[in-house]
Structures are given as structure tokens and as C-alpha cells.
Amino acid sequence: MKVGNKLTIYIVIALIAGIAVGSIFNTMADAAWVQWIDQYIFNVLGQIFLNLIFMVVVPVVFISIVLGVVSVGDPKQLGLIGIKTMLFYLATTAIAISLAISVALVLKPGDGQADLLNTEEVSEYRSTELEGGDTELAMQTTFDQTLINIIPDNLFMAMADQNMLQIIAFAIFIGVGLIAVKEKAEGIIKLFEQANEVIMWIVLAIMKYFAALGAFGLVATAFTQAGFGAIQQLGMYFICVLLALFIHFAVVYGSVVQFLGKKSFVWFIKMFAPAMSVAFSTSSSSAVLPVSLETAQNKLGIRKSISSFVQPLGATVNMDGTAIMQGVATVFIAQLSGIDLTIGQMATVVIIATIASIGTAGVPGVGLVMLAMVLTAIGLDPAAIGIIIGIDRLLDMTRTAVNISGDASIALVIDHQQNVKEGKFIKGKSKYVDGKIVSK
Template sequence: MKVGNKLTIQIIIALILGIIVGSVLSPMADQSWVQWVDQYIFNLVGQLFLNMIFMMVVPVVFISIVLGVVNVGDPKMLGGIGLKTLAFYLATTAIAITIAMIVANILNPGEGQSQLLDSQEVSEYRESELEGGSTGEALQQGFDQTVINLIPTNIIEAMGTQNMLQIIAFAIFIGIAIIAGKEKSARLTALFEEANDVVMWIVMAIMKYFAAIGAFGLVATAFVQAGFGAIQQLGMYFICVLLALFIHLALVYGSVVQFIAKKSFIWFIKNFAPAMGVAFSTSSSSAVLPISLETAQDNLKIRKSISSFVQPLGATINMDGTAIMQGVATVFIAQLSGIDLTLMQMVTVVIIAVVASIGTAGVPGVGLVMLAMVLTAVGLDPAAIGIIIGIDRLLDMTRTMVNVTGDATIALVINEQQTRREEASKAEA
């Protein structure tokens, strides 16, 4: 069971219908019948689809990482792939936030809107999130604790809370142990391969029968609740984020695919479109990971040993789209506050955002947590995040799509480099 063109078209149609229906109903969102439709139809079918996908995330990640490590075969080669993957991810994240800050400084989205800092949303965010909330706890977590938390003390708890970094770490240990066992572990390897076939069949069955209706529900409820009212007030901020996302997607990923992987970017987008559509509707890199893996392996022909290692790692630490939001939001909030960020402060924003993309990977609401860290580092009030929450759900859909596309881009690059290296070795022999 594979992701085909028919399913891709169905998802795209569902997304368009969801946007149209949600936008039409948004001005009537306070009416009881619209609230009923939103809660018991749009949200119901959307959350059922999302829960079915989340149900498969942990088994897919765990089994995929184990098989990825086993298929690489050489722990030294695995280390090389891991370091190269991490370097690519950090580099693209730094480029992403730099692009975002340049766009924001050119378009000046916060000029003449200082009154937004006195809004009720700012005070509510300060009370609910910064004073004893999850964001406040995350800001207090030190680098040492972040590193310590990479290794799980209880793998069952890590799986129960979907702590992806800990699951990945445990899966790597299992994979290396299977490699060390050699012939003695052959039956265990076969068991993991059969388990992978089973979980991927379930994932693709969910996609075949529920993806379109689920995507429609998720997008429709997002537009009913957010609508375009908040966009009108924060229009320039909204445009800046979308423009920076498009530039990064087209120029950075396009160049990487075209000149490093030596593939057509149009071919890449066409074949990876199903995963991009699901990413847009779910707003979760983890939720779309099972579909992203299957699409990359079947449509982009990325070998499982590369895809199974690179993409789950990217879903946890690669946040180019999120970094773009942080860059634009930081400049936006600085302009609201009447503060001109110095060059050193802008460099600080880039560094903090890149480091935080790894350090806060397991924290719920990671984008806003990372933004709070960035704002605090340059002396801005993190409570101002409350201003952009109203439209964050809509932007989250687009930046998740960019995040997931970035994961597949790097997986394709490493796959092609590995293939060329192997071909060169055979030619020399």
C-alpha cells in the first residue's frame, strides 16, 4: 500500500475545502450552531484522524530507528551520518532565522502598533504561561539537564510521554546491540522488519481511508477558530512569516535539492506533496512522521537505512519553519517596544534559536517555548507572545510543512551522497 497521486489530490482538495468552509463560517463563530458544527463535526473527525496517527508515532519511530541503525551496519558510518545530519540541520536552521530577520527588518511589521503591548492577550499570557506555566519551567531548565535528559531512565515512560529524543537514543542502543550480535540476532532483525511492515500497513490504511476527511476537519476548525480577523490586525507580521517561509522553501531547499542532491526540486515537491499536505493539516512534525517516512522511501526512493535515521531525528530537532517564526516575531516585538536590535543582538537571536532547537525538542508547544527563550536573551518581554497567539495556529500549519520538507530534503541529500560514494568505491575496485 503506497501513497499515490489519487490520495495526494484528495488531500489537496480536502485542504482547500477546509480553508473555504472554515473561512466562511469564521465570522459566525459566536453562533451556537457554528460552534456545534465545529465541535462535533470538524474537530471530531480531525482529532480522530490525529489520534490515529499519533497512535502510530512511537512504534514507527522506534522500529524505524532500530532498522536504520541495523541497515547501516557500521557504527562508525552511523556516527558519520549522524554528525553530517546534525550539521545540515543546524546550518539550515541558522539560515532560516537569518532570512526571517532580514525580511522583518525590511518590511517592518511592528511599526506604529505599540498599542498591542497593552492588550489583554499580553497580560493573560504572562499569567497563564510565564508565571508557573510550562514555558516558565522550560526557561529554567539548564543545558546540563537537557543533555542528561537525552538518556531515558524509564523507556516505558519515555514512550508513554512521546519523548522522541529518549526513544531515538534507546533505539540506537538496540540497533547497535543487534549489529554486535551478528548472526545470533538475525531472527530479531527479521522480527523488526516484519513489525515495520505491519505498522506501515496500518499507517497507510489510516491515510487511505481517513486522511482526506481528517485533513478537512483539522483545517476547517483551525480557520473557524482563528479566521481572518486576527490576520487583519497582524497582517504585516503574517505576510513576513509566510514570505520568509516561501523564500527558505524555494531558495534554500530548492538549491540543496538541485545542486547538492542533483535532483529536480519540482520532482521533489511533486513526490513529497502527500506528506506536506498532512503536515499542513496536523501542524505536528511527529504526527506526520509515519507518512513522511513512507512517502520519502516510496516516492523519493530514499533508502530505509538513511530515511529511518535522518527523518525521525529531524522531526525532533530540525525546526527551520519554527526558527523563521521566531526571527520575524523577535523583530516584530522589538519594533512594538520601540527598540532597534543591534547587530550583536541579532547574532544572539540566531545562536540561541539554533541551540534551543535541540535543547527544547521534547517540550510541548516547543515553538513558543523557544521564542520565549529568544526574547528573554535579548531583553524583550516574553509576555508579548500573547499578541501573536491568535494567528499562531494558522502559521503553525505552514511552518510545520516547511519543517517536514526540510527533514526529507536532508535525507535525500545524505542518501544521494552515500550512493555516489558507494559507486565511486566500486569504480575504484
């Protein structure tokens, strides 16, 4: 069972239908019958689909990382791949937020809208999120604590909380241990391989039977609650974020795939479309990860040992789309406040946002928590986030699709470099697909 082109078409149709229906219902959002449909139909369809995906995320990540480490075989080689992957991720994130700041400085989305700081949304965000809420606790987490938290003190708690960085860390230890005692652990390795087959079958069954309905429900409820009407007052901010996302996607990822991965970027988009469409509907890098892995391995031809290591890591530490939102939002809020950011402050934004992306959960809305950290670091009021929260879900859909595309493009590059290094790639004559050399 594979994610096919028909499923992609069904999901795209569901997304378009969800946007259309949600936008119409948004004009009647106060009606009791609309609220009933939104709560008991749209929301139920969407949340059941999300829960089905989240149900298998932890086993997919854990099993994939273990098998990926075992497939690499050499811990030193694994370390080199890990270092190279992290450098790519940190570089693209820094580029993303720098691009976002540049776009916002040119288009000036916050000029002449200072009154937005006095709205009810700002005071409500301050009282509900910043005063004793989860956002305040996250902001108090220091970088050294983030590093310490990479190693789980309780594996079961890490799995229950879906702490992907801790799960990845433990899976790497298990994989290296299996390599060290490989002859004695062949049965366990075989068990992991069989478990992987079962889990991926479940994932693809969920996609086949629930993806289109779930995508419709998630998008319909998002547009019913927010709708395009929320964009009117923040139109220029909305345009800035979308423009920066498009430039980063087309230029940065396009160049990465074309020049470093030696593949056509049009081909990449066509092959990876199933995962991007699911990412748009779920707004969660973690939720779409099982689909991203399957699509990368079977559509893009990335070997499992690379894909299974690089993409789960990227879902945790590589959030270029989120970084773009933070860059635009920071400049936007500074302009609302009548503050001209200095070069030093902009550099601080780039550094803090890049570092903050490490270990951040790939779930809807997490970018706002990271944004609060960035704003606090340069002396801006994080309560101003309340201004943009109304349209953030709509932007979150797009930036999640950008996030997972970045993970796949880096996996493609790492895979190509490994093929060249191992002499398994002959330009124009062969390619490496799932562990085998096949002719074009």
C-alpha cells in the same frame, strides 16, 4: 499499499474545503450552532485523525531507527552519517533564522503598532502561560539539562511522553547492539522487519481511510476559531513569516536538492506533496513522520537505512520553519517595544534559537515555547507572545510543511552522497531505489 496521487488530491480538496468552510463559519463564530458543529464535528474528526497518527508514531520511530542503524551495519559509518546530518540541520536552521531577521528588518512589521502591547491578549498570556505554566518550566530548562535528557532514565516514560530524542537514543543503542551480535540476533532483526511491515500497513490504512476527513476537520476548526479576520491587525507580520518561509523553502531547500542532491526541485515537490499536505493539516512534525518516511522511501527513492535515521532525527532537531517564525516574531516584538536590536542581540537570537530546536517536541504550538526562551535571552517581554498567538495556528500549518521538507531534502542529500561514496550512482544512467540499482 502506498500513499498515491489520488489521496494527495483528496487531501488538497479537503484542505481547500476546510479553509473555505472555516472562514465562513468564523464570521458567525458566536452562534451556538456554529460552536456545536466546530466542537462535535470539525474537532472530533480532526482529533480522531491526530490520535490515530500519534498512536503509531512511537513504534514507527523506534522500529525505523533500529532498522536504519542495523542497515548501515558499521557503527563508525553511522557516526559519520549522524555528524553530517546534524551539521546540515544546524546550518539550515541558522540560515533560516538569519533570513527571517533580515526580512523583518526590511519590512518592519511592528512599526507604528506599539498599542498592541497593551491588549488583553498580552496580560492573559502572562497569567496563563508564564506564571507557573508549562512555558515557564520549559524556559527554565538549561542547555546542559537538555543534553542530559537525551538519555532516558525510563524508556516506558519516554514512550508515554513521546519524547522523541530519548526514543531515538535508545533505538540507536538497540541497533548498535544488534549489529554487535548480528548472527545471534537474526530472529530479533527479522521480528523488527515484520513489525515494520505491520505498522506501515496500519499507517497507510489510516491515511487511506481517514486522512482527507481528518485534514478537513483540523483545518476547518482552525479557521473557524481564528479565521482570516485575525490576520488584519497583524497583516504585515503574517506576510513577513510567509515570505521568509517561501524564500527558505524555494531558495535554500531548492539549492540543497538541486546542487547537493542532484535532483530537480520541481520533482521533489511533486513527489513529496502527500507528506506536505498532511503536515499542513496536522501542524505536527511528529504526527506526519510515518507519512514522511513512506513518501521519502517510495516516492523520492531514499533508501530506508538513511531515511529511517535522518528523518526521525530531523523531526526532533530540525525546525527551520519554526526558527523563521521566531526570527520574525523577535524583531516584530522589539519594534513594538521601540527597541533596536544590536548585532550582538541578533547573533544571540540565532544561536539560542538554533540550540533550542534540539530536543523540542514536534507538536503544534511548540514554537511559542521556544520563542519565549529567545525573547527572555535578549531582554524582551515574553508575554508579548500573546499578540501573535491568535494567528499562530495558521502559520504553524505552513511552517510544519517547511520543517518536514527540510528533513526530506537533507535525507535526499545524505542518500545521494552515500550512493556516490559506495559507487552505486552513475549520473544519467542509474539511480538507487530502496536498496536496489535501477535504470532511469
